[in-house]
Amino acid sequence: MSSAEASLQLLYVDADENCREAVRGAFEPAWTVTAVESGAAATDTDVDCVVVSPSLPETPWQSVYESLTASSDAPFVLFAADPTAETVRQAFRLGVDDVVYKSGASDPTAWSDIGDQPAVDPAADPGGDSESRGASELESFAADAVAVQEPSASTAAADPTDGVIGLKTRAESLVAAHRLDIRETTLDVSRSLMSAADDEVDVKIEWALQSLATDLEAVGCLLYHYDEERGLLTEDFGWRDTEAPDDPTGELLADAEIPDSEFPGFEEQLSQFEAVCYDATTDDAAFDAEVGTLLAVPIVIDWQLAGALVVTTATPRRWSASARQQLTSVGEFIGYTERRRRRRAELERQNERLEQFTSVISHDLQNPLSVVTGYLELVSETGDVDRLDPAIEAAERMETMLNELLTLAREGRAVGDTEPVAVDAIVSNAWDGVDTPTATLETEGLESMDLIEADPTRLQEVFENLFRNAIDHVGEDVTVAVRATDDGVVVGDDGEGIPPAEQSEIFEHGYTGGGGTGLGLSIVETIVEGHGWAISVGDSEAGGAAFRIDFDP
Numbered sequence: 001m002s003s004a005e006a007s008l009q010l011l012y013v014d015a016d017e018n019c020r021e022a023v024r025g026a027f028e029p030a031w032t033v034t035a036v037e038s039g040a041a042a043t044d045t046d047v048d049c050v051v052v053s054p055s056l057p058e059t060p061w062q063s064v065y066e067s068l069t070a071s072s073d074a075p076f077v078l079f080a081a082d083p084t085a086e087t088v089r090q091a092f093r094l095g096v097d098d099v100v101y102k103s104g105a106s107d108p109t110a111w112s113d114i115g116d117q118p119a120v121d122p123a124a125d126p127g128g129d130s131e132s133r134g135a136s137e138l139e140s141f142a143a144d145a146v147a148v149q150e151p152s153a154s155t156a157a158a159d160p161t162d163g164v165i166g167l168k169t170r171a172e173s174l175v176a177a178h179r180l181d182i183r184e185t186t187l188d189v190s191r192s193l194m195s196a197a198d199d200e201v202d203v204k205i206e207w208a209l210q211s212l213a214t215d216l217e218a219v220g221c222l223l224y225h226y227d228e229e230r231g232l233l234t235e236d237f238g239w240r241d242t243e244a245p246d247d248p249t250g251e252l253l254a255d256a257e258i259p260d261s262e263f264p265g266f267e268e269q270l271s272q273f274e275a276v277c278y279d280a281t282t283d284d285a286a287f288d289a290e291v292g293t294l295l296a297v298p299i300v301i302d303w304q305l306a307g308a309l310v311v312t313t314a315t316p317r318r319w320s321a322s323a324r325q326q327l328t329s330v331g332e333f334i335g336y337t338e339r340r341r342r343r344r345a346e347l348e349r350q351n352e353r354l355e356q357f358t359s360v361i362s363h364d365l366q367n368p369l370s371v372v373t374g375y376l377e378l379v380s381e382t383g384d385v386d387r388l389d390p391a392i393e394a395a396e397r398m399e400t401m402l403n404e405l406l407t408l409a410r411e412g413r414a415v416g417d418t419e420p421v422a423v424d425a426i427v428s429n430a431w432d433g434v435d436t437p438t439a440t441l442e443t444e445g446l447e448s449m450d451l452i453e454a455d456p457t458r459l460q461e462v463f464e465n466l467f468r469n470a471i472d473h474v475g476e477d478v479t480v481a482v483r484a485t486d487d488g489v490v491v492g493d494d495g496e497g498i499p500p501a502e503q504s505e506i507f508e509h510g511y512t513g514g515g516g517t518g519l520g521l522s523i524v525e526t527i528v529e530g531h532g533w534a535i536s537v538g539d540s541e542a543g544g545a546a547f548r549i550d551f552d553p
Contacts, residue, residue, distance in 0.1 A: 007032045008175060009047035013039060013064060014079070015057050019102070023051070023079075026164035027171075039064035045072040049171045053102075054080050054087065065094060073321065075174035079167055092316060097174050101162040177217075177317065185211050186330045193337045201341045202237070205334055209239040212330065213311070216323075219244040220312040222253060223334060226305050231260045233308065236338065244314055252294070253310065263308075264294060270308055273298050275324050295319050297328040299335035306335050365402075366468075368394040370435040390432075397433060415458045415530040420451040423489060427482050430463035438477045439470075445484030452551055458527045465520040466491045466547055472520075474544065481540070488533070488550045492540025503537045 012023050012035040020035035027033050036042050039052075039059035050068055054061045065076060075097045080087065088099050189208040196204045205223065213221035222238040235256045252264050260266045265276030276296040292314050299307040309331030375391035378384075424446035431441050463482075470478045474495030481492045498506060507525040524547075528535040534553035540546035 008049070008172075010034065010171065011042060011044060011047040011050045011068075011074075012036070012079075013042050013051070013056065014053035015055060016053070019053065022164055023167070026168050031171075039067065042068060045074070047072070047074055048175045049075045049077065051077045051079050051167065051171065054078055054083065062090075062094065065096065069095065075171070075177075077167065077171060077174065097317070098170055100167045100170055103163055183326065185215050186326065186333070189330060190333055193334070196337075198341055198344055201337060205237045205338065206239060208330075208334060209237060212327070213239055213241065216311055217313065217315075218311045219314045220253070220310070222310040222312075223307065223331075223338075224258075224310065225307040225335075225338070226260070228305070233258050233260060233263050233266070236307075253312070265296060270296060270298050271305065273300050273305065275319075275328070276308075277319050277324070293317055293319070295324065295327065297324060297331050299328075299331045301332065301335055301339060306339065309334070365398055368398045368433055371433065372398075374435060394433065415455040415527060418453045418455050418531075421454050421456045421459065422451055423449050423484075426454075426456060426459050427463050430460045431467060433460065433464050434467045434471070436467065436471065436476075439467075440477075440479040441467075442479060442481040443483065444481070446482065446489070449484050449489075454531055455527075458530070462524050462527050462549070463491070465524045469520050470495065470545070479542070481542070485548070487552045488548065490540075490546050490548045492542060492546035493544040494540070494542035495544035497539050497543060498537060498545045506537060507535075 007029075008031045010023075010027055010031045010033045012020060012033055014020050014023070014035070015037050017037070020037070024033045024035055034044055034047070038057055039061075042050075042052075042064060045068055050072070052061050052064055052068075056064065061078065069076060076095070078087075078091045078096050078099045079102060080099060081102045083091075083099060083101075091099050189204075189211065192204050192208070193201065209221040209223060213219070219241040220239065222240075223236050224233040225236050226233050235253075260271070263270070264278060268274075269276045275298065276294070278294040292312065293316065294310065294312050296308045296310045298305055299309060309327060311327065371394035372391045375387050375394075379387045379391075424443065427441075427443060427446060467480055470480050470491075470493040474493050479494045481490075483490055483492075507521050525535055528549055532553075534550040536548050536550075538546050538548065
């Protein structure tokens with residue numbers, strides 16, 4: 001038998017026999033109704049929905065609720081003649097799914113023609129002597145007078161919320177929500193994400209969140225990733241219904257980055273791989289759970305909390321265990337997809353760093369290699385072995401550069417460990433490391449500069465590349481001036497300068513401007529920015545190019 005053909009099961013508990021007969025007449029034959037007169041007789045909990053009258057003999061309805069919900073998670077409705085506002089509030093806080101009024105008017109025939117009556121606000125006390133009026137209604141309530149009729153066109157258009165018609169409508173809605181099945185959406189999401197190219201993943205995750213929200217009648221569906229080191233949950237993707245009423249949970253999730261200590265239920269549930277559920281059963285919710293809910297399911301990958309999938313609604317509801325499990329499954333699938341995309345992107349970045357690493361090595365080793373070659377040739381011509389010392393120092397510097405650059409490439413960093421360094425010493429060492437037999441270095445104010453926090457090896461590479469750039473583009477007889485500024489240094493030359501139209505392009509990887517390899521200035525920018533500094537280009541006092549490094553941008 002298909003689910004469409006299967007009869008729904010209703011357990012109805014009410015001391016009044018006429019009410020029981022009326023409910024049977026309204027629900028059958030689409031439903032199989034078990035109608036009993038007391039909580040003690042309500043033993044069959046294998047049902048799709050439970051409806052209870054608050055006026056029961058001997059046993060309070062609250063005890064019946066606790067007893068039945070202990071063995072069943074079926075929707076529970078309180079069907080009351082004239083409940084007070086306090087009764088309604090108590091019902092929702094206890095976990096009742098809804099409160100439906102037996103009648104919207106004192107007319108005993110209202111149950112069969114409820115569509116002509118105005119909807120009653122369940123949060124308001126109708127006022128008056130509710131107990132006497134309710135008793136009067138039930139006393140005049142004869143089974144033959146309340147036989148359920150087919151609703152007229154006007155009745156159907158009114159969408160009644162009270163009486164047996166409203167009760168049936170609400171029960172069907174609650175059962176449909178309780179039987180929530182997003183497996184089809186999950187399969188659609190899975191197929192879509194599995195076939196998505198890397199540049200399509202973002203769009204398809206947004207679509208997945210919107211699809212889930214539509215199925216769940218939610219006003220928000222958000223995906224967060226968790227950074228344990230920073231203690232932050234960051235919203236990577238999110239869908240919000242901009243046309244829906246105000247989301248009561250909106251203020252809790254207003255920021256794109258939320259510290260884990262402030263994220264709803266993180267410490268108590270999410271960090272323990274448990275779902276966070278703020279609904280009408282939650283006493284300490286940070287919002288009015290009677291008008292909205294928040295469900296956050298953990299995304300756990302490789303036994304680590306990777307993030308959370310959060311669903312918010314603008315109407316009260318209870319989240320069944322089945323709904324939580326299905327949302328957890330689809331959340332983890334989306335999480336795996338996003339992590340796979342992140343890993344691919346990281347691999348691409350690593351490949352780019354390795355390619356850049358080889359370029360940097362081939363470029364930056366030219367300076368010390370030129371020194372080694374030059375002094376070895378000098379020793380070969382003169383036989384003076386004392387000339388080997390500079391060559392040895394240059395070779396040792398090459399070894400240091402190789403080791404440090406390899407480490408940085410593996411770690412994905414532009415600079416290594418920093419320490420206080422003197423700029424004048426770094427500039428002097430850099431000049432010695434470049435083959436500059438006929439070039440001239442002028443300095444101004446470097447000796448009086450404060451020490452700066454820097455990676456000395458990488459900072460020396462900055463100046464070596466700037467010096468080499470001047471020699472390549474101006475000539476071996478270039479004069480290079482390095483002078484201190486209020487917040488950094490300026491390295492200038494006496495060449496023809498760089499045309500303004502090209503100044504915005506010179507730091508691009510591979511840009512040569514008519515000479516060199518196109519790597520030196522790109523390396524300079526990478527190292528400078530890796531320190532948190534800034535570099536810019538302009539004209540020197542001598543009319544050539546000037547590179548300004550700002551240590552405190």
